[in-house]
Amino acid sequence: METRTLTARTPADGAQAAGRDIPEATVARLPEYLRALTALAERGIGTCSSDELAAAVNVNSAKLRKDLSYLGSYGTRGVGYDVDYLSYQIAREIGLMQDWPVVIVGIGNLGHALANYAGFGSRGFRVVALLDAAPELVDETVGGLVVRPFDDLEAVVADGPVAIGVIATPAGAAQEVVDRLVAAGITSILNFAPTTLAVPAGVSVRKVDLSIELQILAFHEQRKGSPVVQPLAREASA
Amino acid sequence: METRTLTARTPADGAQAAGRDIPEATVARLPEYLRALTALAERGIGTCSSDELAAAVNVNSAKLRKDLSYLGSYGTRGVGYDVDYLSYQIAREIGLMQDWPVVIVGIGNLGHALANYAGFGSRGFRVVALLDAAPELVDETVGGLVVRPFDDLEAVVADGPVAIGVIATPAGAAQEVVDRLVAAGITSILNFAPTTLAVPAGVSVRKVDLSIELQILAFHEQRKGSPVVQPLAREASA
Missing domain, CATH: 1.10.10.10 (Winged helix-like DNA-binding domain superfamily/Winged helix DNA-binding domain)
Incomplete structure (x- = not known):
């Protein structure tokens, strides 16, 4: 391999x-x-x-x-x-002077959005393959690419270099997917699945978790709504 | 208002x-x-x-x-x-013991994915409205909600509290959208548009920028591929 x-x-x-x-x-x-x-x-x-x-x-x-x-x-x-x-x-x-081929795994709603995301095309990030394990999604054309079976992963990597694997699967499938990506030699992972992935040393994972972003906002929103009441204990006890 | x-x-x-x-x-x-x-x-x-x-x-x-x-x-x-x-x-x-009503603005590919994102439904985040300025998207049903015109924003806020505004519009529209959200009283913003938003003090903005995540990965991937070559200048000049 x-x-x-x-x-x-x-x-x-x-x-x-x-x-x-x-x-x-x-x-x-x-x-x-x-x-x-x-x-x-x-x-x-x-x-x-x-x-x-x-x-x-x-x-x-x-x-x-x-x-x-x-x-x-x-x-x-x-x-x-x-x-x-x-x-x-x-x-x-x-490192934007070079080409960064990207594979997206999981072509549900989020994968569709990512495949169509214009930002991927700029700055040297080029989506080279869309993969999904679900037979009903395979052969659909999304963002100009035909969705291939996830089992084609090794063939995709053999066809040409892949720098970054994007995981847009459900949480339950993400660890198996990242294991396969890493085994295929991909060492940079952008993970959208709401789970923590275990990877060997030398593999970089960036995680985008929408519910965590919302929770961080909620934390701050709650604080705005809870003005600090200064304790009056000293005066009261004086 | x-x-x-x-x-x-x-x-x-x-x-x-x-x-x-x-x-x-x-x-x-x-x-x-x-x-x-x-x-x-x-x-x-x-x-x-x-x-x-x-x-x-x-x-x-x-x-x-x-x-x-x-x-x-x-x-x-x-x-x-x-x-x-x-x-x-x-x-x-x-702050997850309370309800966090969410409005999503911009129902393109990403907005579709967000509206269908299961993580939004958990932890008290409840999508209460989908808004888009494009007439051809209005009245479409996405994730169980009917898309409404962006101009309905103030009516949506009047109908019930909105805690968080999610911006999934193109970059060029995002500042106008956030101005309207803030004017309508929404002080927590999750921004997916690839642009920096100007907001008044007291408004929290969390930004999710997919191309920035990819660039950070590229930075690390490049470093993995560029082993540090120790300079030999001292030996050479000795």
Whole structure:
């Protein structure tokens, strides 16, 4: 079985940065900076201050400057950042100069939405296969691709590299699916199934759990509705 | 216009905790603990150690104990945590003892998936309305609800409390939608549109951006493929 999943691993561009430790929170903000820069470029803006860029992504400018310092980007005093060059630096750091073939497993409602999600097509993420275990979904065309049986997974990987597996199955099927993806050599997983997946070391899992996002909102909403009542115990006992 | 969005704000249960500051990272883990505890309860397990619970959510047990200490939960030495009672404490802390009516705006592919998402129905999150600006989507039935025009928003809020607005529109429409939601009194927003929303103070926004999740995975995948080459400069120049 072919277990290497990516062919286009050229250390040339990434090697300089690969040795530095970038905090996970900074990594999570890099795509946001990139999106803001892309919007500026589309408006024909060639340079921006750290204040402007920070405001566009809702962080303070000290944090932005610290984040960009990990990339060796410090801007020019009195001028700011060159929008195109900073975009290039961030895209290179994230790894967007290469192709990221994506397989989606589970083509129910969510899988349909993901297969049609325009954001997947941008930034080098290319959906190369849609897989589902349900015979009634196989051969349906979704987002321009024909749904294939889940058992075709190994054949899909043999046909060409797959960088990222997206799991959009019910929770009960997700562990079996991730085991098969990992066995087929896929080491980056985006999991939409509402369950925690066990994976071997070296496999990255990002989880998107809609009910958890809702619960976090509920926590804050509840606090807004419960103004803190200052205890009056000291006065009462005085 | 009715701007209060929640009627069931009883400080009784939440007030004790509302004054304490719980770190955002802990808040994000509470739903995960709750899900693991629910799974244990379903298997008939009445008590669990911090090690077991920590393993189920992929954190170390010191972090778990610290997280639960914010809730005043310390378990019993040699016995561990009572599964049912800890579930109750977490659910109360998050605010899941009350009803969280949800409105989804934008009933394209993603909105369809969200409307059918079973996780929304659990834990007190109840979809009360589906809204879309496109006339061709209005009157379609999705997930048991009839899609209504977006202009019905104020009427929906007047009909009953809405706690959370979910935005599943294209990026270009999202700011206008969130402005209308906020004007209608909704102060918690789950945003799926790939754009940063400007909201007044006091409004909570959680953003789920699929392309950002993919980019974070790409960053890590790239690093796996770029082993650090130690510079040999010192030897070479010696």
